[in-house]
Each structure stands twice: as C-alpha cells, then as structure tokens.
Amino acid sequence: MSWKLEELAGSEFQCQCGRIHQVPIKKIRLSKAALNWLEQDIPELGLAGTAVIVADETTFEIAGRQVEAVLGGAGIAVERVILRPRHSLTPSHWVLPDEHSLGEVLMKVPDNDGFLVAVGSGTINDITRFVSHKTRRPFISVGTAASMDGYASTVSALLTGSFKKTLPATYPTAIYVDPDILATAPQEMAAAGFGDLLGKSIALADWRLSHIINGEYYCPTIASIVEQVLAGAINDVSALSSGDPDALLRLTAGLILSGVAILMFRDSRPVSGAEHELAHFWEIRGLAHGRMFYHGDKVAIGTLLITEMYQRVLALKPETLDWERIYAARLPITQYKKMLQRDFAGAWEALYSPNWEESKMQELSRRTGELVIPNWDRIQQEVPKSLLPVDMIRKYLSALGLCQNPQDLGIEVEWIEASLRSGREMKPHRYTIMDLAAEMGCLERINREIVEEILS
Ligand SMILES: [Zn+2]
Ligand SMILES: [Zn+2]
Structure with a gap:
C-alpha cells in the first residue's frame, strides 16, 4: 500500500496495532504554484487576522515575497519578520534559533488574533512553531528546501547559549511546497x-x-x-x-x-x-x-x-x-x-x-x-x-x-x-x-x- 500525504492530512483511523492514529495537519499541498491555494485555504482552515510572515533574507526572496503578494491580494493584513544572522559561528550566514530570533518574532505577533507563516526550512520552522505554541496562534509552513524532516514536527530545536535544547512546540495547520521554489535551494540542502x-x-x-x-x-x-x-x-x-x-x-x-x-x-x-x-x-x-x-x-x-x-x-x-x-x-x-x-x-x-x-x-x-x-x-x-x-x-x-x-x-x-x-x-x-x-x-x-x- 502506498501512503499519500494529501490523503493522510486531517485523517484519523483505527489501526491494526490497536491505537487510533491522527494526522492533525489539515492540508498538505505539494504542487506547482501551491502558494496560489492560500487565498482559498486560509478561511477554510479557520485562520483569521494578521499574517506574520517569518523568513530569512534568502527565503523571503525566493518565497516570502510571493506569500506576501498572495495574502495581500486576498485582503489579509501582513507583517513580516526577516531574521538575520548575528553570530560568529560557521557558516556565518545561518540564522540561529535562539532567544534573539524568538524575541523578534514574538514582538510582531498581534495581541488578539492572527497567525504565523513560516517561510523557510529547519531553523525558520523551529522558531515559528515554538512561538506559535507559546502564543497559541496557528501557523502554516511554506517549505523552501528539501533539507530536513521537521516540517511536521511538534518539537523545536532551539539554542540557549551554545547548547541546543528540544522544547515542546506545535505542528503546522497546513504545509505548502512548490517544486519550482525547491529547485532554487542549493543542491547541498537536498x-x-x-x-x-x-x-x-x-x-x-x-x-x-x-x-x-x-x-x-x-x-x-x-x-x-x-x-x-x-x-x-x-x-x-x-x-x-x-x-x-x-x-x-x-x-x-x-x-x-x-x-x-x-x-x-x-x-x-x-x-x-x-x-x-x-x-x-x-x-x-x-x-x-x-x-x-x-x-x-x-x-x-x-x-x-x-x-x-x-x-x-x-x-x-x-x-x-x-x-x-x-x-x-x-x-x-x-x-x-x-x-x-x-x-x-x-x-x-x-x-x-x-x-x-x-x-x-x-x-x-x-x-x-x-x-x-x-x-x-x-x-x-x-x-x-x-x-x-x-x-x-x-x-x-x-x-x-x-x-x-x-x-x-x-x-x-x-x-x-x-x-x-x-x-x-x-x-x-x-x-x-x-x-x-x-x-x-x-x-x-x-x-x-x-x-x-x-x-x-
Ligand atoms: Zn498503528
Ligand atoms: Zn532528522
């Protein structure tokens, strides 16, 4: 039997192992121009209020701008947080999932409503899903590279000092992946x-x-x-x-x-x-x-x-x-x-x-x-x-x-x-x-x- 993501999304079933398994991610869209679905999906997913887009400089250029345009076109208010590297580690262009990045995102989350949009791969998703968990706001994930298996994860690997800590977080409400965006990521990520x-x-x-x-x-x-x-x-x-x-x-x-x-x-x-x-x-x-x-x-x-x-x-x-x-x-x-x-x-x-x-x-x-x-x-x-x-x-x-x-x-x-x-x-x-x-x-x-x- 072949398992299809689109069909597993939102499913719940009684398994032969005796347990009930649930896949709480409501929608998973993997296709060309996948981001165009956002306009139709957002009200269906029950997402409302300001969208806070979380990206780094690269992922904002390859996908964030497009997300912003689609959401803006649908009449959704948008805030953006573009995280930048501020450290002396190698490679020096990587953003860190640390207190500073978390604080930057947290400061943009509106008081009463809204949702987050992670535009990026590992680190961006770790940061967004943690803030989403702490502020009890849903988030959606827009994948930009086929580099790790954490898109659907419920924990965040975060840095405090020079130690990485895994903390409880939450899964995305929906995931969007466009192959044309993936193709722009460096081969080493795949x-x-x-x-x-x-x-x-x-x-x-x-x-x-x-x-x-x-x-x-x-x-x-x-x-x-x-x-x-x-x-x-x-x-x-x-x-x-x-x-x-x-x-x-x-x-x-x-x-x-x-x-x-x-x-x-x-x-x-x-x-x-x-x-x-x-x-x-x-x-x-x-x-x-x-x-x-x-x-x-x-x-x-x-x-x-x-x-x-x-x-x-x-x-x-x-x-x-x-x-x-x-x-x-x-x-x-x-x-x-x-x-x-x-x-x-x-x-x-x-x-x-x-x-x-x-x-x-x-x-x-x-x-x-x-x-x-x-x-x-x-x-x-x-x-x-x-x-x-x-x-x-x-x-x-x-x-x-x-x-x-x-x-x-x-x-x-x-x-x-x-x-x-x-x-x-x-x-x-x-x-x-x-x-x-x-x-x-x-x-x-x-x-x-x-x-x-x-x-x-
Ligand atoms: Zn089972
Ligand atoms: Zn792994």
Whole structure:
C-alpha cells in the first residue's frame, strides 16, 4: 500500500496495532504554484487576522515575497519578520534559533488574533512553531528546501547559549511546497534531506530490535510508512543528483511523511535511532567549537557508522558468550557517570534527569543474555530488513556529494570516539543497537573497529 500525504492530512483511523492514529495537519499541498491555494485555504482552515510572515533574507526572496503578494491580494493584513544572522559561528550566514530570533518574532505577533507563516526550512520552522505554541496562534509552513524532516514536527530545536535544547512546540495547520521554489535551494540542502531519510534504515532497525527484546510498542502501519519513505529516497538517488524538480518534490514529500509518522506515533521513535543520537552529539560538540552542519549531513555519517555497528553485533553468537563475565565487567555507575560528564561537558547538566541513576542501575543489572539468546533468530530475521549494505550507502553518499569521512565535514576523531561510547545517553530511554552492544560487552571493541574502518 502506498501512503499519500494529501490523503493522510486531517485523517484519523483505527489501526491494526490497536491505537487510533491522527494526522492533525489539515492540508498538505505539494504542487506547482501551491502558494496560489492560500487565498482559498486560509478561511477554510479557520485562520483569521494578521499574517506574520517569518523568513530569512534568502527565503523571503525566493518565497516570502510571493506569500506576501498572495495574502495581500486576498485582503489579509501582513507583517513580516526577516531574521538575520548575528553570530560568529560557521557558516556565518545561518540564522540561529535562539532567544534573539524568538524575541523578534514574538514582538510582531498581534495581541488578539492572527497567525504565523513560516517561510523557510529547519531553523525558520523551529522558531515559528515554538512561538506559535507559546502564543497559541496557528501557523502554516511554506517549505523552501528539501533539507530536513521537521516540517511536521511538534518539537523545536532551539539554542540557549551554545547548547541546543528540544522544547515542546506545535505542528503546522497546513504545509505548502512548490517544486519550482525547491529547485532554487542549493543542491547541498537536498543532499542533507536525503541523508536524514537514509537514517530511517537504522531508526526502523532499532525500533524492531527494542520491540523484540523489550516488548516496546510497535506499529506495523507506521513502520510501513517509514519503509516507503526510505525506499522512495533510495529510488530517487540518481534523479536527485541531477537536481530533477519532481524528485525534489518527492524527497520533500518523504520528509513531510516522516514527520507525519512522528505525529501519528506521538514520538520520534519510528524515525530516529542511534544515527540521530550520534548526529545530535556532534551538533553539541560543533556548537561548542563554533561549527554548524546540516542535520542530514550528520545523520548520513551516523547511518554509515551505525550500519557498521549492526553488522558486527549481528555477527555475534550470544549463546557462546560468557555472560557472567560480561555482567561483572560492566562499568560501575560512578565511573560511567564521570565518563559522560567528560564527554558531554557543559551539555550534561541539561541532559541529566533526576531519575537517570535509577534507570541506569536497572540497565547495569539487566540480564541481557536471557532476553537476547531466545530471541536471536528473530532478531536476525526481522531487525536487518531495513538495513542497507555499507557499500550501497557509500555509493548513495558519493552520488549526492555527501561526506563519507566525518573529518571532511569538520567532525573530529575525538568527537566520533566520544559519541560512540557516550552518545546513547542523548536519549537514554530510546533503546538502540548502541545499548545492546554495550549490554553485550562489545561496544568498546566494535567502536575501535568502526573508527579504524571509517577513517582508513
Ligand atoms: Zn498503528
Ligand atoms: Zn532528522
């Protein structure tokens, strides 16, 4: 079955998994001249009052002006906020989702009514959806680049100081994407979008792994949506590398669909696993060193590293391991915590939750062998279904001009080593292959092999 965004928008259905899934985004329009629908849609969507357009200098030129003209033509009052970069990070032309940007948008939101229009990709949407959430005003999203899967997200990744924090926000009432606008964005943004989707191969594997080992809730319907997104992106590699606008539109549809999967699941579990934990870790390190990267570029490298990890863990024979020795060799919690404090540095305080110790103690006393040995055949059969061979991943990355050696991107060797040993604490409750490798006592050895392999 093929899932279509336009049909999923606004839907609610009883799923075979036993839950009711909802897609609260009312309209998703992906077509040439999609912005022309705004005039008809805005009253239908129940949006009224002044429209506050949020853009940066580039996205205002490629789409914001057009949005302003369409809304103005429909008799809707318009305010604009054009956010500008004010920082010394690299790249220096990126707008930051920080207190300053949030304040600028907040000051333009009218007192009693109105709605927001995000014109841009990741950062612009993060800022707008957070202000929309806090002021309880709806927002619509006009996509300008196929660079990330956050169009339909319900959280905002915001910066406070040099630390990125994920805070609750809200989804857009509607999303508009015009392929002619996407085609004006730099090719590297679409490559990053592809990288974000490539990560779904790991996210799905981690989710299935935890479903089998821990009995974590799993929905085959949502998994099939994410599988479709991944297969579609891979199918389009050559069309994307030549900048085909239809392929760009399909990529954007895949990215939005991935966000829809998050909305249906009410958590990012189906689309974000160990590869995203590594990407977020490098983001923290990057910010501390004044360097920013496209989210999808990091996810692509994370996918490569974690695929290497999967291959090595799945090659183990758990029934032949000396489990009592593995349990006895687990690092005591005080030492483990010291390692995390060193690796996360200033970010640890923000990540640390009061019940961390308690759940870590449970993990350290977990008799993983009893969970893994009887399930190993099933793990071998079901978990790798979405995984891709390493040489295929490398082929895709090279076709799209994505980095294969993290150092070429500016990710240092020490960051990679630290992320592989401590990155699983980015989301301690999300069980991934990194957790299993640690519980099986082989994380350290596998990490050394991966670093050697990746940097050779
Ligand atoms: Zn379901
Ligand atoms: Zn992502």
